[in-house]
Amino acid sequence: MLGVAMPASAHFILVAPDSWVVENQLGDPQKAGPCGEGAAGVTPTNKITPMAGGSKLHIKVQETIYHPGQYRVALSVKGRYELPADPEATVEMGPRGFVSVSGKIDPNPKPPVLADGLFVHHEAQAKGSFWETDVQLPNINCDKCTVQVIQFMEKHGLNKEGYYTYHHCADLKITANPKLPLSKGWPKP
Numbered sequence: 001m002l003g004v005a006m007p008a009s010a011h012f013i014l015v016a017p018d019s020w021v022v023e024n025q026l027g028d029p030q031k032a033g034p035c036g037e038g039a040a041g042v043t044p045t046n047k048i049t050p051m052a053g054g055s056k057l058h059i060k061v062q063e064t065i066y067h068p069g070q071y072r073v074a075l076s077v078k079g080r081y082e083l084p085a086d087p088e089a090t091v092e093m094g095p096r097g098f099v100s101v102s103g104k105i106d107p108n109p110k111p112p113v114l115a116d117g118l119f120v121h122h123e124a125q126a127k128g129s130f131w132e133t134d135v136q137l138p139n140i141n142c143d144k145c146t147v148q149v150i151q152f153m154e155k156h157g158l159n160k161e162g163y164y165t166y167h168h169c170a171d172l173k174i175t176a177n178p179k180l181p182l183s184k185g186w187p188k189p
Helices: none
Strands: 011-016 048-052 056-065 069-076 089-094 097-103 113-121 131-136 142-153 165-175
Touching: 011 165, 056 113, 056 142, 097 142, 113 131
Parallel strands: 048 165
Antiparallel strands: 011 056, 056 131, 069 113, 069 142, 089 097, 142 165
16 A cells, blocks of 8 residues: 555544534544634634633643654644644655645744644554643634644645645634733734
């Protein structure tokens, strides 16, 4: 199977924070950006996770079907339209069409990206294991921000809804910590 474009098969579940949508056992819906909303029958959870500005947000994902690649976390303040485009892909032609080789990682991410190049991996984890980290939230006020967690998949055929990326989001209510200065570079809601 080496060198053959595989069908869209990598999946992950957003375990934390709580997803904005009900996910199945594989993590679907997740193909369409920016938040997996392209699927028919999407059921919102209506969950909004309260957070203190300037605190750490715990990110926990479970890759239900393995694919090499990496993850990125971004935050929109005014609306999901602020979320960045999926990572720029380097591709090559495979026997069945284009296949992703790598996705661009920004070593110095700026708003709206909170963290890039997380959980870079080229081997499958043990079944049932998780990827976890904490990311720094800006010290801002936002009644309904969206945190986006995406997975860029390497060695993956083109997925018409999300190209080489799978998408999950969670809604947050961030209340600025009055003991800290407000973060610069973030739009006001």
